[in-house]
Amino acid sequence: MLEFIEVSKSYWTGTRRKVILDRATFRVELGNSLGILAPNGTGKTTIINMMAGLTRPDEGRIHRGCRVSFPLGAPSTVNQTESAKGNARFLARLYGLDPDYVEAFCRWVCDLGEYFDRPMSTYSSGMKSRVGFALLLALEFDIYLIDEGMPGTADVEFNRKAGSLLRERLAKSTVVIVSHQAKTLEKFCRSAAVLRDGRLHMFDTLEEAKRMYDYAA
Ligand SMILES: Nc1ncnc2c1ncn2[C@@H]1O[C@H](COP(=O)(O)OP(=O)(O)OP(=O)(O)O)[C@@H](O)[C@H]1O
Secondary structure (H helix, E strand, C coil), rough: CEEEEEEEEEEEEECCCCEEEEEEEEEECCCCEEECCCCCCCCHHHHHHHHHHHCCEEEEEEECCCEEEEEEEHHHHCCCEEEHHHHHHHHHCCCCHHHHHHHHHHHHHHCCHHHHHHHHHHCHHHHHHHHHHHHHHHCCCEEEEECCCCCCCCCHHHHHHHHHHHHHHHCCCCCEEEEECHHHCCCCCCCCEEEEEEEEEECCHHHHHHHHHHHCC
């Protein structure tokens, strides 16, 4: 279970305080995937990063009573000055797994040739996506965090190998996904929420959330 208790977060823009969350309390129970609908620039990445423990709330508490993933689709997950190999071994140690196994698995899934050992700053966005996919597949989580849908990779062969594996894993797991469009959430979510003016409005179904989201747009 992942729980937010009275969590607030805002940023100073230079002229005013931009409120992302205002005393938000909610839970994500295992088995009940949640989709959060929010327009661009209103705080999707910030909320997902708080769930992952990458960004601190200003106030309130966040309980992670299970293994919560790093955000899929967020470039901040990996160290760009390191190679895919270095990142794989680092994350393996962080999550208590065998670095040799995680490195070998990711090398096979990514299929990047010699680039696997080169700094990730030299990769194309498609190559970076492959590494993100591979790392999530190598590590097991209870809750998967997804920022703005599945990262795109135009590589059909890679999609066949890893994309379908990942989709299968996510279909059987609990997922929290943030997006500005309801369509992205349809595949995964049972319940849904709408973020508006720092408030998270929770709904039992995506249909209800969509109605509020479309109405307020
Ligand atoms: N460190 C920061 N300092 C000041 N403002 C910030 C900071 N980080 C984010 N913001 C602002 O907070 C708002 C929410 O940012 P965030 O990246 O969470 O939104 P988002 O919904 O994921 O955006 P997008 O859809 O464009 O990816 C934006 O207006 C952004 O400019």
